[in-house]
């Protein structure tokens with residue numbers, strides 16, 4: 451009898467030791483918060499908070515280095531790895547990666563180390579015979595926290611979008627961060643990479659959540675909306691090309707919208723800076739200003755009434771315009787296209803929208819082309835889009851560098867025209883005040899919106915090129931590569947005789963779909979970048 455009980459006990463014990471156990475825990479990271487002092491901002495090492503690492507991938511790794519179970523943390527940073535073998539040595543590995551099938555795929559890699567994915571690991575210890583807890587926390591004093599801080603900013607942005615539209619699927623995004631990214635800049639590459647500067651002795655951006663979200667805003671525009679911005683340098687007091695003004699104003703406003711904090715900041719090891727997107731002093735208010743654009747977008751969203759802002763739309767109406775009419779608009783994406791569409795979608799808020807816009811010294815916006823502007827800019831600015839009839843020259847279309855060169859207001863002039871018959875059209879642009887300029891042009895088909903032509907010959911004073919254009923509405927973007935102080939042009943599109951032969955006979959420019967280069971150097975850099983970037987990213991990365 452006694453023997454029988456012993457055998458039973460043995461069986462019971464062996465069953466227990468073979469049974470599965472669960473390991474659960476919390477993954478967290480330390481974030482260094484900003485300290486604002488007037489218009490300067492620094493990282494405050496006396497204000498380090500512990501944050502939950504949300505939606506990151508967690509694995510159980512055995513002593514052979516193989517993954518035996520995978521899961522993700524939830525929105526509380528908690529994970530559960532169930533049915534692990536008992537009495538088995540494992541370690542917990544956390545990846546700087548958020549992945550949910552048909553939802554999101556974001557990771558942080560070291561672009562100077564073969565695109566290696568950042569990971570943190572716990573100790574290799576036995577799973578024991580019962581369920582247990584293993585927490586992991588990365589410290590701000592190490593380089594382990596920045597990748598999780600970066601993911602935290604991006605997740606915050608994705609959550610806001612998902613509240614507005616739960617069906618969104620976010621295309622793959624790779625955040626490239628390392629302390630070796632010194633003077634490399636922080637920017638979105640137009641595809642699936644955000645490059646992040648990590649210079650610990652200069653400007654690092656891993657804890658600058660407004661900058662992370664600003665760049666994510668460019669990714670959002672490219673993937674879900676449309677960005678016609680021509681890029682280039684800019685500051686908040688500039689008179690900008692309307693496409694650039696909207697893109698940058700949107701990025702800054704989005705940072706305030708996602709964080710519900712209007713103080714946009716950039717910390718550096720010395721003194722960084724900040725600006726309040728809601729209440730900063732009006733530099734040069736207007737439809738060409740990124741500062742005005744960001745203040746308008748933020749005030750449309752926020753529920754803090756100030757000055758002429760008595761509207762609290764929240765994010766969803768803004769999101770719906772960006773993914774809807776702003777994406778398909780027949781004009782260049784600008785404040786005009788955005789406000790026109792928002793008023794159409796929110797007719798009961800029209801007056802309040804006009805009041806917010808009006809506070810920036812912008813006359814009521816009633817159409818996507820921005821007609822009826824105030825006369826508070828240099829005279830050649832208006833109209834913003836010049837309508838042109840085929841076979842009838844439009845004279846006196848002038849570019850100028852009054853507000854600066856290349857991407858500033860009036861360096862590009864827009865000409866609207868319709869084609870009613872598909873055939874070959876000679877296009878002639880001739881300077882009427884000398885031969886000092888180098889006029890070039892791009893043509894955009896407006897539905898679906900895309901660049902269909904680019905003519906950039908080096909001849910002084912004129913540009914002539916013939917294109918076959920199908921029926922439709924078009925915008926011609928005219929610019930002077932020579933940055934002449936003021937150059938005026940006669941523009942003629944037509945099939946009439948009398949137009950001199952093409953002086954741009956480069957056959958390659960018949961139909962070009964790339965974005966518009968600002969000058970030859972940038973064009974060359976673009977070509978080099980296009981050749982070089984794939985080589986950079988072809989390197990193997992740690993697969994999980």
Ligand SMILES: [Ca+2]
Nearest residue numbers: 654655716717
């Ligand atoms: Ca910074």
Ligand SMILES: [Ca+2]
Nearest residue numbers: 749752754759
């Ligand atoms: Ca407000």
Ligand SMILES: [Ca+2]
Nearest residue numbers: 749752759761
């Ligand atoms: Ca508001």
Ligand SMILES: [Ca+2]
Nearest residue numbers: 888889890907
């Ligand atoms: Ca030219």
